[in-house]
Amino acid sequence: MSNNQSLLARRKAAVPAGAASAYTIFAARAEGSQVWDADGKQYIDFAAGIAVMNVGHHHPKVTAAVTQQLGHYAHVAYPVQAYEPYIAVCERLNEAAPIADATSVLFTTGAEATENAVKIARIATGRPGIIAFTGSFHGRTNLALSLTGKVAPLRANYPHFQPGVFHVPFPVPAHGMSEEDSLKALDYLFKSSISPEQVAGIIIEPVQGEGGYYQAPVAFVRRLREICDQHGILLIADEIQSGFARTGRFFAIEHAEVEPDLIAVGKAIGGGLPLAGLIGKRSIMDTTQPGSLGGTYAGNPLSCAAALAVFDLIEEENLLQRSVSVGDKLKIELEKFAARNDVVPVGAIRGVGSMVAFEIFKDDGETPDPDATKALANRAVAEGLLVLPCGFWGNTIRIAPALTITDEDLEEGVARLARALLSDSVSK
Known part of the structure; x- marks a missing residue:
């Protein structure tokens, strides 16, 4: 049994179902925009503790x-x-x-x-x-x-x-x-x-x-x-x-x-x-x-x-300006995904600064698809990326990385998101 599985069993025995977590992984360490789970797997963090870690995890100051x-x-x-x-x-x-x-x-x-x-x-x-x-x-x-x-x-x-x-x-x-x-x-x-x-x-x-x-x-x-x-x-x-x-x-x-x-x-x-x-x-x-x-x-x-x-x-660290530049980069990449035909239907791309979101639709490009959204979020975790679903119909993926995220981590996070978005990956 892995460390994550062991902790999951302990959580089920000790914690009520109402205190739920989005994913069945357990954090062991975090630095900047990276998180490592109890089994040592590394993730790029595009959730930032629900937009809490604006200055990144474990900032030395x-x-x-x-x-x-x-x-x-x-x-x-x-x-x-x-x-x-x-x-x-x-x-x-x-x-x-x-x-x-x-x-x-x-x-x-x-x-x-x-x-x-x-x-x-x-x-x-x-x-x-x-x-x-x-x-x-x-x-x-x-x-x-x-x-x-x-x-x-x-x-x-x-x-x-x-x-x-x-x-x-x-x-x-x-x-x-x-x-x-x-x-x-x-x-x-x-x-x-x-x-x-x-x-x-x-x-x-x-x-x-x-x-x-x-x-x-x-x-x-x-x-x-x-x-x-x-x-x-x-x-x-x-x-x-x-x-x-x-x-x-x-x-x-x-x-x-x-x-x-x-x-x-x-x-x-x-x-x-x-x-x-x-x-x-x-x-x-x-x-x-x-x-x-x-x-x-x-x-x-x-x-x-x-x-x-x-x-x-x-x-x-000029985080007002950095918030805008990070958000602009994310929206540009999401628009590229929306134009592709080998990923799940992506649309309704929006964002203010680094508060960015997109929606997942069925093949008609209009009907919200919460099931595919949940599958995408789980696939992203498997790829080593943390994102969070939300929205009125549960078909929105929000992206809220640390404003201190490095260009390298931002690029890697986008690459992992791209792999998670592949149509055949989400359907698995």
């Missing part, structure tokens, strides 16, 4: 920062006594965010960030309603799951959702939903289910993550800002997957040149350590009472030290 902090203290609990790394991270977030007079608070997970965004929006406005979008993903805890706009597998068989949450179709013309259609649905919601004066906030991913890496159209985001201003509604940007240089801007909403009221952050901020946060206008954030925000591990000192290194690396 992140490791050094965490090691140095560990030499001082690992935990004292911010609710008991504050510490400089927490303050420094908030200062950097406030500086980076496209929000005037911003303040920030730290959490541990992205779900905490989105739930606290809703809590603050409700406190600040005194209103109960929250509007989210179909295809969205905002977390797995109760309220975050209620916000999430995709049923399988997250919301399936769940008996109760939080009240006061409404969903509007996210504009994806390829799905038959234009910007105009989405705005009409929002207006219909205001007339049929909840008045705008009862809505505390509208939460949107500027680029949907689990929904398929669809970018919210610029004009649509700007129109949402106008609607929010008109009715006193707060605009909440969920940047947990799209932030920290992933799209070629520090935050994806910057592409629309819109100032949100609140920004939820997470994933890449901690360089692989658990950290999340919420940035917002001071006048909104200060409506909360002392002690009402945070948690025992929120803003852990080790995670804060890692985050400060991440901020520095984004600047020092």
Whole structure:
């Protein structure tokens, strides 16, 4: 029995089925954009821990920062006594965010960030309603799951959702939903289910993550800002997957040149350590009472030290520009695949910075093929490449490599993807 097989047997015995992993391999080591499993096989990582490892695995500057902090203290609990790394991270977030007079608070997970965004929006406005979008993903805890706009597998068989949450179709013309259609649905919601004066906030991913890496159209985001201003509604940007240089801007909403009221952050901020946060206008954030925000591990000192290194690396290694160049390279290669007749039908190629996706279709080139997509992902693993399926119909492959990926690893990853895409390979 291999090490991977042994660990799989142990996992099945010790861990519930709900805590699933995409693949039956187990990580043993990771460096940069390469991962080695428990049997010593090497993979090019085009998933980056679900867009977490934007500065790559085990970056020496992140490791050094965490090691140095560990030499001082690992935990004292911010609710008991504050510490400089927490303050420094908030200062950097406030500086980076496209929000005037911003303040920030730290959490541990992205779900905490989105739930606290809703809590603050409700406190600040005194209103109960929250509007989210179909295809969205905002977390797995109760309220975050209620916000999430995709049923399988997250919301399936769940008996109760939080009240006061409404969903509007996210504009994806390829799905038959234009910007105009989405705005009409929002207006219909205001007339049929909840008045705008009862809505505390509208939460949107500027680029949907689990929904398929669809970018919210610029004009649509700007129109949402106008609607929010008109009715006193707060605009909440969920940047947990799209932030920290992933799209070629520090935050994806910057592409629309819109100032949100609140920004939820997470994933890449901690360089692989658990950290999340919420940035917002001071006048909104200060409506909360002392002690009402945070948690025992929120803003852990080790995670804060890692985050400060991440901020520095984004600047020092020009990762905004690198994100664009990596994404452009990927899209060019994907267009080449789409033009070939010896690979599975590839289309709907899209991407903002290094948040790139494509879809797999049946032979008619139009019908989504989730089975072939899953087979492709498994074949990619066999070839030594990590990618992740996602999307409304489960037929999207998202590619989110580290922004520090070398040209050599990028080329090798594309070559492995090419082999996985071969029609006869996927069908096996």
